[in-house]
Amino acid sequence: MRWLIAGAGQISRRFVPDIRQAGGDVAAIWARRAEAAGAFAMEFDVPRHSDKLSHLLARDDIDAVYVATPPAVHTDVALQALDAGKHVLVEKPLATSAREAEIILDRASTRGLFAMEAMWMKFNPLHRELKRLICGGTIGEPRSVMGGFGMPFPAGGSRWDAKAGGSTILDQGIYPVTLANWVLGDALEVFATGEVDADVDVRASITTVHGLKQIAHSACSMVEFVSPTATVNGTAGWIEIPGLFWAGERASVHAGSAESLFRSPKEIVRHSEGFGYVPMIREVQSAIGAGLHEHPWHTGKSALAVLHALDDARRQIHGKSISDLPT
Numbered sequence: 200m201r202w203l204i205a206g207a208g209q210i211s212r213r214f215v216p217d218i219r220q221a222g223g224d225v226a227a228i229w230a231r232r233a234e235a236a237g238a239f240a241m242e243f244d245v246p247r248h249s250d251k252l253s254h255l256l257a258r259d260d261i262d263a264v265y266v267a268t269p270p271a272v273h274t275d276v277a278l279q280a281l282d283a284g285k286h287v288l289v290e291k292p293l294a295t296s297a298r299e300a301e302i303i304l305d306r307a308s309t310r311g312l313f314a315m316e317a318m319w320m321k322f323n324p325l326h327r328e329l330k331r332l333i334c335g336g337t338i339g340e341p342r343s344v345m346g347g348f349g350m351p352f353p354a355g356g357s358r359w360d361a362k363a364g365g366s367t368i369l370d371q372g373i374y375p376v377t378l379a380n381w382v383l384g385d386a387l388e389v390f391a392t393g394e395v396d397a398d399v400d401v402r403a404s405i406t407t408v409h410g411l412k413q414i415a416h417s418a419c420s421m422v423e424f425v426s427p428t429a430t431v432n433g434t435a436g437w438i439e440i441p442g443l444f445w446a447g448e449r450a451s452v453h454a455g456s457a458e459s460l461f462r463s464p465k466e467i468v469r470h471s472e473g474f475g476y477v478p479m480i481r482e483v484q485s486a487i488g489a490g491l492h493e494h495p496w497h498t499g500k501s502a503l504a505v506l507h508a509l510d511d512a513r514r515q516i517h518g519k520s521i522s523d524l525p526t
């Protein structure tokens with residue numbers, strides 16, 4: 200698989216080595232600034248670079264595009280790539296709203312191409328094993344999920360820019376909400392409170408209702424620490440995932456009965472590969488090779504369900520519709 204990397208930021212710097220470890224080829228790098236594209240190409244030995252996206256998308260030696268630009272640009276770059284006949288893997292969030300994400304997925308379907316949000320947590324070996332245990336009834340019926348991700352990020356950059364899609368909910372809250380949907384099913388109701396600074400939601404507490412007896416609590420922040428851990432709780436036990444829970448290698452399973460409170464838990468260990476993106480990239484390349492338009496582990500429908508919940512949370516915290524936000 201021959202990849203074009205769209206965006207020369209920190210996440211792309213981690214992604215490129217993992218593409219190569221997964222057996223892919225990094226064919227080109229695009230960045231909005233020519234000097235950034237050139238420096239990235241030199242550092243990572245990428246053969247082609249440009250600040251003109253259309254020039255690279257016109258090439259026949261590129262199969263897929265990894266979109267790692269600021270979130271507000273995801274839709275535009277993904278649509279350009281799809282219209283050029285390239286498959287797309289878009290860094291989370293897939294878009295800054297469910298409406299824009301639907302546009303990307305519809306365009307991919309029309310073109311007969313693969314499109315997926317790069318939710319690497321769902322491909323993490325630890326989480327695949329935990330999902331297997333949960334589905335197998337190890338903790339009984341899952342009833343609740345709790346997760347968080349917060350730290351005081353330095354001011355500046357796209358994270359703090361509303362027009363670039365800056366949002367603690369989209370950048371950090373997406374992980375615990377995705378985990379909740381993955382375990383409990385799509386959220387049916389959303390209740391959120393938080394803080395907004397210059398049109399950017401900078402802290403949030405989100406409660407999602409998933410069924411008559413199923414509820415989740417997610418917390419995120421860019422201005423304070425929030426424990427980056429998660430728990431999945433059921434009628435016959437619970438699972439603790441230490442930080443960073445979305446990219447971890449270890450979890451503790453307490454299951455069986457009330458006496459499990461006083462017993463040592465079963466430790467589950469699954470090591471990651473590279474920076475953690477290798478399993479996802481390998482699966483994406485395999486799916487594209489098989490002619491699939493999405494991956495069954497993270498479908499467009501599941502990504503949209505999370506974005507609908509995040510839309511509701513942001514709407515409540517900002518006090519305005521998503522279409523009125525400056526993204």
